[in-house]
Amino acid sequence: MPPELKQKLRTPIATMLVLLGLLSVNVILGIYFIHGWAWIPEVLITVTMILTVLLVAMEALHEPPLTRLFAFIGFCWVSILLTLTMMDYLTR
Amino acid sequence: MHFLPHYPAQLWPPAASAMAGEIDTIFAVWCVVLFMLVAPVFVFMAYCAVKYRAGRPADREHREARNIRIEMTWMIVPFLITLVFFFWAGTIYLQENNPPPNAMEITALGRQWMWKFQHPGGQAEINDLHVPVGVPIRVNIESQDVVHSLYIPALRLQEEAVPGRTTELWFKADRTGAYNLYCSELCGADHALMAGTLYVMSASGYQNWLKQAGATQTLAAAGKQLFDSYGCSGCHTPNSTVRAPSLAGLYGQVVPLQDGTTVVATDAYIRDSILEPKKQVVAGFKPVMPSFAGTIPDEDMQKIVAYVESLGGSQQTP
Amino acid sequence: MSTTTVGIKLEEQFESEQQQRETAKLGMWTFLATELLLFSGMFISALVIRTLHPDSVTAVALHLKFWIGATNTAVLILSSFCMSVAIESSRLGLQRIMVRAMLLTAALGVLFMCLKGYEYYRDYVEHMTPFLHWRRYELVGDPASRLFTDLYFIITGLHAIHLTIGIGLMLVMSWLASRAGFLQKHQNRIEIVGLYWHFIDLIWMIVFPTLYLLNR
């Protein structure tokens, strides 16, 4: 394991640990907190996990702004589909 | 074909309710706006094509490539004009979506290729709907199989019959008469035959219709419509392409079966051969008839059997 | 470790290597946006079914193997880490480490598939497979539960298909990358495959809460 690779791997190891940590928090929430509002922290944690993978693991942070836009445009369109469909179902 | 034969060819559909009149006014004003927007475009283009034709000397000075003021005006102004229609139509849409509490309830059941309407008094009718004039009526629409859509042009209204849910449609017809009623959501082969007639009758007319409805529409007459809609007429009529035993004068006859035995055609036999056709196959015919167990509810079965029994010697083609 | 020069073969419609790299990355990101929208159609269906039939969805969620789902998520996070190792070493030209890291990623992918297969087997044993009509369905009393169970099978099935494609891609890439001179010409491809692999992990990170976690 050459030293420059070890130096380069610092961020991937950090992301892995962060992700595993968040996962375990979610798992604990899933096991012990089965109240009505428990989904709010779980969704927040999932969103943070997604952002870490997107920005750090897939290096969207170091990409030119255009690629970053393309990384997020998919999520915007999902939110369009989500909000308007749920608006129909929730106000029916 | 059960469309109204005497439906006169005219260029404006009859309006049978106040709300229909209001929707007509929206449409009329929209047509004026359409004309206001389309005509100038055509006239302007013709004018330019003539005036600024290549080679014709014309004043082509100070031609701008952009003019924010003009562009903003013809972006905002048409939008504001059209937005009026959003609010106008929106208010009616909201009225359509909350029926008055005291409305008379009618349940409409859409099934592949027929409508079945059930009046509060229990009277049921196929495809046609008799309603009193001037009374708010709420139609609760259900579907038994695919998505249908109860559409009454004269009331300018339609509502999809979504299986698994009850959707509703309400109206207050205030002009008596007979109006067409359709299914406007594609629902299979005979989507076009799912039509019927809405009879708006005076209050008294409606009452005595209700009284007779129980009696006149004999089981046999109702059975005949069910006989068509379930597709029995597809095979069991003389001119059908499928070879199937004729039902003319069947009731009470002795029927030779495939396995050599014979059976008397009682209503139990007719009922059984509808539910399990393959059990007692008539001699000389192949067992191709599908079983209707589970698809025909027993109150319809009772009408169909009554119809088959009523088939005298010669069977008139439906 | 001979740090060989790392670069890519310029295709004729590009002006510079930089342009070719960015174009390839942009193309991959656009494709991943379409994949995200593909899966989001199912996530929204899951949400709609949950709003229409909350209790039957919870009934099904309690039948799902929560622990296998959790370990699978961890397995994919590890595989995504190995993929980062492969990418970093490919940038430094360390061919052998890169190939080993890619094989490890593929191995973790296979481990995920085995766990998934075991989970399906457990579902089969627990009569949680409504679409097998010859087998009595566990919650036959509650028809609406079928919707969520079927959606569970479709989402995890489609994700598994994508993962199999990913593993296949990874094996082919590692075989190609193990040959001499690969990194001089096609280092960019490792990054593209890496993006795809991270994305599969990202999709599973949405699948895990939607199916297993939120409805408990």
Next chain:
Amino acid sequence: MTPSDYVLRDLEVPPPVIDVPDDYLHADQSLWSWFVTTDHKRIGILYLVSITGFFILGSIAAGLVRLSLVVPDGEIFTNDVYNRLFTLHGVIMVWFFLVPSIPNTLGNFLLPLMIGAKDLAFPRLNLLSWYIFMGASLFTVFVMVWGGVDTGWTFYTPLSTQYSNGWVLAAVFGVIMVGFSSILTGLNFVVTTHKLRAPGMTWFRLPLFVWGNYATSLILVLATPVLTIAMILLFVERAFGLAIFDPDHGGDPVLFQHLFWFYSHPVVYVMVLPGMGVMSELVTAFAYKKIFGYKFIAFSSLGIAAIGFFVWGHHMFYNGESPYAGLTFSLMSFIVAVPSAIKVYNWAATIYKGEIRLDTPMLYAMGWIGLFVIGGVTGLMLASTALDGHVHDTYFVVAHFHYIMVGATVVAFLGGIHFWWPKITGRMYSEPWGRVSALLMFIGFNMTFLPQYVLGYLGMPRRYHVYPPAFQPLNVLSSAGAVVLAAAYIFPMVYLIYSLWYGERAGPNPWEAKGLEWTVPSPPPKHNFETIPTVDFEPYDYPNVIPEA
């Protein structure tokens, strides 16, 4: 080229012996070279040939539907055959002709030429998308002709999943596959427009056709996956009984409608946006004048693409959708009409004080503007919620979307084909015949679809095999119009193919139009530009003041 200076060919003179130039058409004449080409120009022509074939097939299906509607009791075809005919017409026209029509033919051919690139970003992907398109479409057309599908192109569940006995599974599989082809093409165009522009070609120096094509590709990339998943869910529900939309198990058919229309409304903008792109080119070239309001038109393309994703609920005002959702979708539908209005008025302003040459493309362009305004405003009528209660799923809707799809997209497609024909083939079509076909199309089209507006308001539901006898006169008029329209389609096919061999040679810029594609020789060389041009001129830099002749 005004008719006065059109010289009739002297037939006795033998056609000049031409040495084989090195342009993309003659570079390699073998059939094999056409099937493995990665040259965007050849793939554009491959698409042109294949979608013309599908257009003919779809038009035949439409002709038979119109024939069947001549009589009210539908004696000509049985109801099953009628349902299968309009489904065949719908699926072919939507997925195998309209979606690929302008982006995949003219877009493929012109995009690299207009932005000054040698080829698209991913040439092999471009060829792969053609093969996927051909495989999927031929398979689906065979399935729908041989087996027949009677669910309409909308495949509404539970009819398509449980009650239809047509070959729905195979057709749905075909539609999923053709969706991949659109995604790949869209992806290719988006990345090419971003990354492969010539030095100096900033976004505001791009021709507006490229803007339209870019906005279309964005929609293709962002909408098609949702169609794919809707069709996959339908496929597995019908094939393996995995109940998702199945009402017997509490599933909601309206959920399928949501997923389907989330794709299917943006896809109608995929069909019209490239037409708008072609329009900007035609109007500026034949009015010989700078475009009026370049930025407004460019951003309105993006506006339509973005807002187009917020409006799909206006197809579902009356299927039990909540009234508040209905009102929101209705409001968004009114907003999405604004960018279209800007474009139309800006083109009218471009024509004002121009140097107008009424050649065939200009006739198509002017017809386009008129028909699109009618189509657009009737669309707004449909978007007003209460009015939709009356005219939803009637012939009013059929007339509205034909005014947009035929009146706008097909007219722009024909206008674009005529305008760039000399560039694509190096030959000039015959101008008088062109004008005849443009006028004939305008007449035939209006004769076919204006009566349908009236039929729609009278309350004739769509997809009806039999209808009340009172509607027969208008239906006969519409069917007669369809015959004239068919003639207006056959004309261009004849004289355009004729011009391939007998048309006169066209120079690099027969219309004296502005744009990078007109700076290369007429059938452009294989690699478009010897040296990639640096762009320092504004788009459409027609002289501001016409020098007096």
